[in-house]
Amino acid sequence: MTWKEFEKVQPVAATLLKNSIRRKRMAHAYLFEGGRGTGKKEAAQLLAKTLFCLQPADGFFPCEHCSNCMRINHGSHPDVHLIEPDGLSIKKEQIKQLQQEFSKRAVESKRKLYMIVDAEKMSIGAANSLLKFLEEPNADTTAILMTTQLHRILPTILSRCQIVSFKPISPNLLKKQLIENGVSRDLAPLLSHMTNHLEEALSLSKDEWFAQARKIVLKLYTTLTKSPSYAMVFLQEGWFQHFKEKNQLDLGLDLLIWIYKDLLSIHLGKQEDLVYPDQQARFSSDILSYSPRSLAEKMVAILDAKKKLNANVNQQLLMEQLVLNLQGGTAFV
Numbered sequence: 001m002t003w004k005e006f007e008k009v010q011p012v013a014a015t016l017l018k019n020s021i022r023r024k025r026m027a028h029a030y031l032f033e034g035g036r037g038t039g040k041k042e043a044a045q046l047l048a049k050t051l052f053c054l055q056p057a058d059g060f061f062p063c064e065h066c067s068n069c070m071r072i073n074h075g076s077h078p079d080v081h082l083i084e085p086d087g088l089s090i091k092k093e094q095i096k097q098l099q100q101e102f103s104k105r106a107v108e109s110k111r112k113l114y115m116i117v118d119a120e121k122m123s124i125g126a127a128n129s130l131l132k133f134l135e136e137p138n139a140d141t142t143a144i145l146m147t148t149q150l151h152r153i154l155p156t157i158l159s160r161c162q163i164v165s166f167k168p169i170s171p172n173l174l175k176k177q178l179i180e181n182g183v184s185r186d187l188a189p190l191l192s193h194m195t196n197h198l199e200e201a202l203s204l205s206k207d208e209w210f211a212q213a214r215k216i217v218l219k220l221y222t223t224l225t226k227s228p229s230y231a232m233v234f235l236q237e238g239w240f241q242h243f244k245e246k247n248q249l250d251l252g253l254d255l256l257i258w259i260y261k262d263l264l265s266i267h268l269g270k271q272e273d274l275v276y277p278d279q280q281a282r283f284s285s286d287i288l289s290y291s292p293r294s295l296a297e298k299m300v301a302i303l304d305a306k307k308k309l310n311a312n313v314n315q316q317l318l319m320e321q322l323v324l325n326l327q328g329g330t331a332f333v
């Protein structure tokens with residue numbers, strides 16, 4: 001990630017950090033908090049390179065070519081340390097080891113920086129060790145803690161960190177990033193609705209099961225215009241062959257609800273927001289059969305099915321009921 005990208009994705013966090021570096025008013029410890037995929041780790045790495053780069057452009061922007069930038073990118077700089085959970089937690093020994101490293105002089109530069117990923121996973125022992133460290137700040141040492149669960153960080157640690165919030169990436173921005181990464185314009189909007197994590201979206205874009213799931217959901221939608229008995233056969237022979245597990249079915253229901261969201265968007269004249277842009281022509285003719293109100297009701301029915309799924313209702317019954325509901329509910333009285 002470059003500063004330019006960082007500013008685009010997280011304008012508030014980027015400005016705050018940039019200003020504090022430029023004005024030489026860095027905090028001793030930062031706590032980056034925000035959901036998965038919001039770029040916390042990339043930002044921490046960018047910050048490290050900005051502090052360590054040997055030939056920064058305009059005296060600020062990391063060059064990405066010097067030995068410091070390269071080694072930070074490879075995680076092999078002797079004065080930049082990364083701590084991640086060892087199994088389920090961050091253990092006291094990991095923090096102790098870090099302290100030992102830091103009690104030596106910085107190997108190359110005067111400066112040192114350490115990053116702690118998933119800081120909420122620190123054991124009590126680890127947190128207490130870290131606390132001592134944070135209580136005796138060293139002018140040339142920077143700590144960057146990262147967490148997705150701010151409420152699980154001990155208040156004593158919180159009070160010693162400057163908190164920097166990372167906001168969820170908007171679907172629109174993620175959509176752009178996906179297209180820049182070679183994902184088709186037809187698929188990118190759907191992926192950006194499924195996750196706000198670029199890597200996760202990219203791996204989904206290459207997933208065969210997911211590609212097939214999308215096709216089957218669209219086919220189910222087509223089937224709804226046919227007779228109920230036809231739709232029931234499709235559930236058996238098409239749908240349940242693919243959506244076998246509960247989490248798969250849950251995802252299938254998400255894919256289904258976004259079809260109705262698209263129909264509603266077309267009703268409202270918001271064609272540019274479609275989750276399934278390649279279906280626009282067909283959806284546009286379909287909306288003649290639906291009022292916005294009936295579309296909203298169908299979306300509620302799908303949400304209701306998702307709730308029941310989580311309450312462990314029989315999946316077969318649940319889908320049959322839903323299909324009948326979506327067909328209008330009167331066909332099988």
Ligand SMILES: [Zn+2]
Binds near residue numbers: 052053065066067069
């Ligand atoms: Zn550099």
